[in-house]
Amino acid sequence: MKHDFDCDLLVVGLGPVGDALAALATIQGLKVIAIDRSSTIFPLPRAAVFDHEIMRIFQAIGVAERIAPLCRIPDRYQFLTADRQVLLDFPVAPVGAFGWAETYALHQPAVEQVLRDRLTELDVQVELGVAFERMAQDEAGVTVDVTAGAEPRQIRARYVVGCDGSWSPVREALGIKLDDYNFDEPWLVLDTIIEEPGDLPIVCQQLCDPERPVTHMAMSGKRFRWEFMLKPGESPEEMLDDARIRALLEPWDCVERIAIERKAVYRFHALVAEKWRVGRILIAGDAAHQMPPFAGQGMCSGIRDAANLAWKLGAVIRAEADEAILDTYQQEREPHVRAIIATAIAMGQIVCLLDPAAAEGRNQAMLARKASGAQDVSVAYPDLVDGFLTRTPHAGALFPQPRAADGELLDAVCGNGPVLVTRSDAQVRDRSVRAISLDAPEIAKFAAPLGQWLAAAAADAVLIRPDRHVFGTGNPDELQDAWRAMAGKTAVG
Ligand SMILES: Cc1cc2nc3c(=O)[nH]c(=O)nc-3n(C[C@H](O)[C@H](O)[C@H](O)COP(=O)(O)OP(=O)(O)OC[C@H]3O[C@@H](n4cnc5c(N)ncnc54)[C@H](O)[C@@H]3O)c2cc1C
Numbered sequence: 001m002k003h004d005f006d007c008d009l010l011v012v013g014l015g016p017v018g019d020a021l022a023a024l025a026t027i028q029g030l031k032v033i034a035i036d037r038s039s040t041i042f043p044l045p046r047a048a049v050f051d052h053e054i055m056r057i058f059q060a061i062g063v064a065e066r067i068a069p070l071c072r073i074p075d076r077y078q079f080l081t082a083d084r085q086v087l088l089d090f091p092v093a094p095v096g097a098f099g100w101a102e103t104y105a106l107h108q109p110a111v112e113q114v115l116r117d118r119l120t121e122l123d124v125q126v127e128l129g130v131a132f133e134r135m136a137q138d139e140a141g142v143t144v145d146v147t148a149g150a151e152p153r154q155i156r157a158r159y160v161v162g163c164d165g166s167w168s169p170v171r172e173a174l175g176i177k178l179d180d181y182n183f184d185e186p187w188l189v190l191d192t193i194i195e196e197p198g199d200l201p202i203v204c205q206q207l208c209d210p211e212r213p214v215t216h217m218a219m220s221g222k223r224f225r226w227e228f229m230l231k232p233g234e235s236p237e238e239m240l241d242d243a244r245i246r247a248l249l250e251p252w253d254c255v256e257r258i259a260i261e262r263k264a265v266y267r268f269h270a271l272v273a274e275k276w277r278v279g280r281i282l283i284a285g286d287a288a289h290q291m292p293p294f295a296g297q298g299m300c301s302g303i304r305d306a307a308n309l310a311w312k313l314g315a316v317i318r319a320e321a322d323e324a325i326l327d328t329y330q331q332e333r334e335p336h337v338r339a340i341i342a343t344a345i346a347m348g349q350i351v352c353l354l355d356p357a358a359a360e361g362r363n364q365a366m367l368a369r370k371a372s373g374a375q376d377v378s379v380a381y382p383d384l385v386d387g388f389l390t391r392t393p394h395a396g397a398l399f400p401q402p403r404a405a406d407g408e409l410l411d412a413v414c415g416n417g418p419v420l421v422t423r424s425d426a427q428v429r430d431r432s433v434r435a436i437s438l439d440a441p442e443i444a445k446f447a448a449p450l451g452q453w454l455a456a457a458a459a460d461a462v463l464i465r466p467d468r469h470v471f472g473t474g475n476p477d478e479l480q481d482a483w484r485a486m487a488g489k490t491a492v493g
Pocket of ligand 1: 012013014015016017018035036037038042046047048049050130131132133163164165166168169189266284285286287293295296297298299300301302
């Protein structure tokens with residue numbers, strides 16, 4: 001057994017999730033090697049939107065200010081009948097509770113490029129054109145066989161995370177099965193560039209037309225996305241034909257102005273891996289779960305995985321937590337992702353109706369609901385319910401991020417570790433936790449909203465995890481003791 005390690009963490013696969021994990025783990029102080037078998041960023045059309053929780057994670061990585069100008073903030077997300085009556089209407093708040101707009105429309109490869117550039121700045125050892133082949137783990141680490149071209153070699157890592165996408169060779173090597181929700185719908189996805197958009201609507205819309213369900217979305221810049229559901233008997237080949245695509249676009253009266261950038265036929269489905277950790281090997285992102293895109297949450301869920309895992313790996317490598325903390329990764333993330341999959345499937349079931357009678361029944365029921373005054377609010381993502389959390393009020397919720405008058409955001413002063421915000425000075429009982437009292441100068445500009453939050457929670461303190469979920473509220477000493485006990489370490493700072 002080889003005990004000298006090439007890295008603390010080997011990230012296999014550099015899509016958005018691998019990029020985010022490699023960056024966040026490096027920020028946590030880990031030595032990271034990140035490999036991808038491809039030497040270029042994945043070119044096909046995929047994510048069209050992400051939410052404010054994810055922009056906050058991009059902020060932690062140090063790229064939010066670079067990504068924001070690449071994105072468009074849509075003003076709403078609507079589900080419409082064939083004759084354009086509104087079935088569902090989700091307005092998008094330009095500033096949400098976490099310091100950023102609730103939704104951003106993106107061009108996924110452009111965002112991935114920013115993340116890759118950040119890995120270079122952070123000195124992550126990125127190796128492109130290097131493919132994972134197989135691995136063997138022992139009690140100290142994992143030995144991974146990779147190939148670069150024809151050249152085989154080994155990388156020795158303390159931990160390996162497979163962020164290697166839906167087909168995940170890492171997941172396959174572990175023999176992990178997938179739980180299939182049996183949602184399976186084929187769609188043509190089309191990204192276009194339109195130099196002169198004219199009066200094309202700047203919207204995020206689902207047209208719930210049983211003749212042909214369609215998604216239409218103004219993405220960032222001059223990019224517009226259309227997604228067309230395939231009807232029974234239609235083949236991917238015929239739908240990818242340019243003449244067919246132009247016929248499908250006729251109703252938008254823009255065919256002459258359009259340049260087709262990327263096109264692909266996907267089967268939208270929902271799958272969750274049964275196990276996300278086997279010893280020192282874990283999986284994240286599409287390797288661990290996949291969902292239909294109707295809630296715009298596949299990539300977002302994977303980036304949440306990265307944020308959940310990075311600080312836990314950091315705590316284990318720094319000997320601030322027992323390895324058992326890694327079991328809380330799936331414990332916390334799986335119910336969260338399953339709740340979002342349920343939303344995405346429910347949205348998909350509204351959209352993907354081809355039977356005119358069923359569509360009419362849906363319209364009548366949903367329009368009656370709207371007529372009764374029901375309001376749709378932006379999709380709220382669930383709290384964590386179990387895991388590395390206390391059983392105190394607000395535990396598991398994502399802590400809000402106020403923005404100060406000068407534009408500074410709370411997380412910028414909190415650092416990368418756990419933070420205990422207290423009404424008055426607290427004794428530090430765990431050296432891994434940073435305590436900040438409301439009268440500390442560094443937090444003065446946030447003292448009012450933080451004081452209001454603590455007052456509303458009727459708590460003297462809140463302990464916030466590095467991924468900004470609330471660990472617990474209450475007495476500062478008890479919170480630190482609970483943290484230490486749960487981390488499994490007894491050292492007092
Ligand atoms: C049509 C469509 C629309 C979508 N819309 C949205 C949306 O609006 N919002 C949203 O959040 N999500 C959306 N998604 C989902 C989102 O695109 C994916 O969830 C996301 O790209 C997954 O990221 P990932 O990093 O887990 O995997 P991937 O991006 O697939 O990356 C996996 C990486 O692993 C590498 N790899 C594979 N095998 C190996 C190996 N053996 N060795 C080394 N490297 C390897 C690959 O080269 C690849 O770079 C959409 C998806 C589709 C298809």
